[in-house]
Amino acid sequence: MPTHYRGTAGERRALNAYIALLRAAESVTSRLAGPLGREGLTTGQFGVLEALLHLGPMCQKTLGRKLLRSGGNITLVVDHLEHRGLVSRRRAGADRRFVTVELTEAGKTVIRQTFPSHAKRIVGEMKPLAPGEQESLRRLCRRLGRGGGA
Amino acid sequence: MPTHYRGTAGERRALNAYIALLRAAESVTSRLAGPLGREGLTTGQFGVLEALLHLGPMCQKTLGRKLLRSGGNITLVVDHLEHRGLVSRRRAGADRRFVTVELTEAGKTVIRQTFPSHAKRIVGEMKPLAPGEQESLRRLCRRLGRGGGA
DNA sequence: CTCAAATAGTTTAATATTAAACCATATGGC
């Protein structure tokens, strides 16, 4: 659904690129969320578990930064995961402000079971693009993610 | 934040492209949401108003399809907009199931005031990419948005 | 040493987001 805005060519180009970016991200994520939900995880919960699996235990602040989520949201998502016994929290260092989050054994089991099939689905979602195109997409998106805003 | 998953090269490529896509979409949207919020609109509300401005009145089902949102969510967002007097709803056709949503005069005023500055911000966010690159991004994303899932 | 400023996390309030259940309306095979 491209924009119907009648601005300059440059404006329309930027708007159309932005809209296409959003729609791609939203529709792919939406398609991936269904199977994930049937395994009992929301997209956000999966993101937390995956970060902890691959990057190791970390404080909530770091989690929020890596996942681009607010502090309040991390607290809530980690609350739920903790309730399910998938992660644990503790104030592990000398600085008592920091709460370190790490996977429990149950959490490791769940994410190790879930991740491979999720990865396969992502591969499938990227199939419309050839390898070089996937690379191009990645490079273009990384430049946007850094923050434009002239 | 690329994946630390040790799968095949193809898997890592797909995962990294997907992650970059998500991060770009989320970070740009997040940066745009701030100024929009200060004008009193959420991203979702803006989407509805903009669609109605450029595409004309339409039923909620159509709104949901164009904006990639669920029926329940459209009901809620439109509820709030209606409460603020920015849109109106009526069962306009012979089929009494359909609710047509359209901008009120107040709604037109708001979106006409808000849209140009928002468009400018989007242009700014796309600045890291040259015109041709914006085109490439749009083409790549459109192919993903259609639904892969091999 | 004191205390203003900074920082991590939590709470609060408002809105968003979905799937599923529910209700009203329309459709079309029998």
Place this chain on the structure above:
DNA sequence: GCCATATGGTTTAATATTAAACTATTTGAG
């Protein structure tokens, strides 16, 4: 004409998402 099925919208329940306010802890200038 009857009724099972389909469809648009609403409601329900659960979770997500944010900014701002709040609490506790840390830092570093004076």
